[in-house]
Amino acid sequence: MSPAAAALLPADLRVLERGWLSSNSVLMTGDPRGAVLVDTGYCSHVDQTETLIAHELAEAGESLRLIVNTHLHSDHCGGNARLRQLHGCPVLIPPGQFDAVQSWDEERLSYRPTGQRCPRFQADGIMQPGTVLAQAGREWEILAAPGHDPDAVMLFERRSGVLISADALWEHGFGIVFPEIDGVSGFDEVEQSLDLIESLPVRLVIPGHGAVFSGVGTALAEARSRLAFFRLHPDRHARHAAKALLMFHMLERGESSRADLLSWLERTPIHAVMWRQYFGAKSLQTWTEELLQELVRAAALQLDGEMIHCT
Numbered sequence: 001m002s003p004a005a006a007a008l009l010p011a012d013l014r015v016l017e018r019g020w021l022s023s024n025s026v027l028m029t030g031d032p033r034g035a036v037l038v039d040t041g042y043c044s045h046v047d048q049t050e051t052l053i054a055h056e057l058a059e060a061g062e063s064l065r066l067i068v069n070t071h072l073h074s075d076h077c078g079g080n081a082r083l084r085q086l087h088g089c090p091v092l093i094p095p096g097q098f099d100a101v102q103s104w105d106e107e108r109l110s111y112r113p114t115g116q117r118c119p120r121f122q123a124d125g126i127m128q129p130g131t132v133l134a135q136a137g138r139e140w141e142i143l144a145a146p147g148h149d150p151d152a153v154m155l156f157e158r159r160s161g162v163l164i165s166a167d168a169l170w171e172h173g174f175g176i177v178f179p180e181i182d183g184v185s186g187f188d189e190v191e192q193s194l195d196l197i198e199s200l201p202v203r204l205v206i207p208g209h210g211a212v213f214s215g216v217g218t219a220l221a222e223a224r225s226r227l228a229f230f231r232l233h234p235d236r237h238a239r240h241a242a243k244a245l246l247m248f249h250m251l252e253r254g255e256s257s258r259a260d261l262l263s264w265l266e267r268t269p270i271h272a273v274m275w276r277q278y279f280g281a282k283s284l285q286t287w288t289e290e291l292l293q294e295l296v297r298a299a300a301l302q303l304d305g306e307m308i309h310c311t
C-alpha cells in the first residue's frame, strides 16, 4: 500500500492482503458489539485466515459478530464454514444465491463449472443493496455491482470515502466477466458498476485483490479501456479468463504434472465452454497447450520436464 493510501485508511479498518488465490479480507473493528469480517479467502488458506483473524481480533480486544460476503466466488467465501463455526456468528450473503447456498447447489454456485472448492456453509441472511450496514458509527452503503458476478455487492462509507470494491474494480482492471463466458450480458453491467463508482466521492479503494489504492480516477480510466478492448475482442476476454482459471488451479496445487493439468482442464466444464465458444476451430488439446505455453513465456509457470510449477 502506498503511503498516500495508508494515510487514508481509517484505523478501525484492517485489511488482510494475500495475493490472488485468496481474496483480501477486511476486518471492521471499533464497535462494542464486535467486529465485522468482509470475505474469508480460499479454503486452502483457511488455517492462515483463522490465525490472522484471531491475531487481529486479539489486538483489537474484540470478538467477531458478523461475516459478510461481497460475492460467493470460492476465493471470497472459502473460510466461511470454519469461521462461522469457530466464532458462532452469522453469515450474510448478496441476494440471488441464497437458495443455492441453502441447498448447496455447486452448479449454480460456480464451484463445479470452475473446478474450484468451497466447503459447505450456511447463510443466515442477505446483504440487500440499497440498505446500510452500520458498524462502529459508520454507515456502509450496500451497492449492487453486477458484471464480474451478477449478484456481487460493494460497500461504501461516505464519511471516510472508503469503497470496498471486491472484484468490480482493482487498481489495474477488474475480475473476469463470468456472465459473458456463459453467453449472458456482462460487459454492460461492468460499465454500469464503473459509472456507479465514478458517481461516488471515493477517496480510497479496498479491492478484492491487490493493494489498497487512492487513485480511483486512474483505475477507472484503466478499467474502462480494458472493458472497451474486451468488448471489441470477446475472444481475448475468454482467453484471459482461461489463463486466469488455469493459474488459479496451479496456485492452489503449487505444482502438477502436465498430464494431470491437461486432464483437469478437460474435466473442468467452463474451460470447455470457452474453447467451444471461441476457439473450436482447433482441438481442445491444441488450444490448452497454447495457453500453457503462453503462461510459460510470461514466466507465470515453469516447465521442468513433465512437471509444471508456479514461479
Ligand SMILES: [Zn+2]
Pocket: 071, 073, 076, 148, 149, 167, 175
Ligand atoms: Zn470473484
